[in-house]
Amino acid sequence: MRHASGPRGGVVAELTPFGFVVGTSLLHRLDARFKILFLIGLSLASINAHFDGLAVLTLVLAGSLFFCRIQWKSAWRELRYFLILLAMVFAARVLSTGGSPAITIWMITISLPGLTTAALVCWRLAFVVLLGLAFVATTRPAEIRAAVQWFLKPVPLVSEKKVATMMGLILRFIPVILNQARETAEAQKARGVENRKNPVYRLAKIGFPVMRRTFERADDLASAMEARCFTENRTNPELSAHWRDWVAMGAVVCLCMALLTL
């Protein structure tokens, strides 16, 4: 992957591990609607699963992830914050679960049931996050949008086309806002804003310019879209279910059933 050039590239470049990665693996070729169903089904199954079930789920996921060329190095760097969160969840669980003490260090007692439930909870969380990562890495944003639109079509009172457009714009705008905030913060640091101790003053000095610039850019984007004939009635990516989608569906359903009944 190339490095971003120019001041606006930074944060966007850092977000790339969570983005779509081009490829032709099985996960890439599956229909986005099926993948959303799998995502929901497997997440629910993992909530009910214990160590044996989770091991099976993780093996299946790892097996399919192996083929989709995610940049593990940069994904790892982004995920370290999540790992810190995970460590905190683990600690909280261990300390808040009673039971016969296994180890006592000074005043803190750690019980065996505490350790196992904490490990289980963390494993589940990690599994769901990896599942989401696999989904995002192997599905084009346009396909996700089209799939959501397809699911919303039968829902009354919801304009699925509007929702799809909004999803696209939100995806488009998160990096813009983040970059704007970072640029503004840097520009103000260069002018010594750190000498001001009042956090409210500093927040206001960052917030208003960022908001103003974001609205200006939203305006620019709106005219660029208008200049390219934007309408809600547009050609959407084709979603087509193949035999492999149904086969995968069968496999996932069996897996979930097995986990729920075990």
Next chain:
Amino acid sequence: MNIIEIENLCHRFADGTVGLDGIHLNIRRGSFVVVAGPNGSGKTTLLRHLNGLLLPTEGCVRLAGVSVAQDPARARRLVGMVFQDADSQIVGETVYEDVAFGPQNLRLDHNEIDIRVAQALKTVGLAKIRDQRPHLLSGGEKRRLAIAGILAMQPRVIVFDEPFSSLDYPGVQQVLQNILKLHRCGHTIVVSTHDLEKIIAHANRLILMHRGRVVHDGTPAEVMTEVENFGVRQPCAMRLGQEVASWLS
């Protein structure tokens, strides 16, 4: 045959600022026009009237005989616009999707979209990075991506607003090459700039704007002698009495 006809065009903004004041212009099909003027002279405002992003307060803009105000959708199909800020025109999550945005809005079918996108990306030389994320591209590549996005809609007129701003030397050359290629393919080209040096060797008409008015209009050789009176820098070669060379050589 005039493709663009502008008659007594005036534009006043909501806050009362006069953006344009009595513009008369006819632009022939297939011509290569440069609109020059200092900051705030009304170049962007004028260009935005060509595809109906702004509508006249007074007067009329006609494209191939039909008023823009009457049918803005048609105007946007006929006139493609590459904006001053390349970043804010990116709407797609990948290079391919960004170029496909326009054709999708025209409700073309998938095959046609594929063909057009492939062609447009090939023309601007970005075919190899069709799955790259647009925000990671260099300034010159972003500008070329914007051009491809317009090309895929197959407009007859292509309008460039300050196409060389914040580009380095190779970036300017790449974008310039693309503009010339499009002109050779028969597109009518309108370019706004305050930096004549980079493009004037290729234009066949120069329009000079100042405070919302057209103050000079003619061949580059005729108008060039006047530009310094209106806040636009004359190319160095001209000051030395030489011919302005192309930036491509």
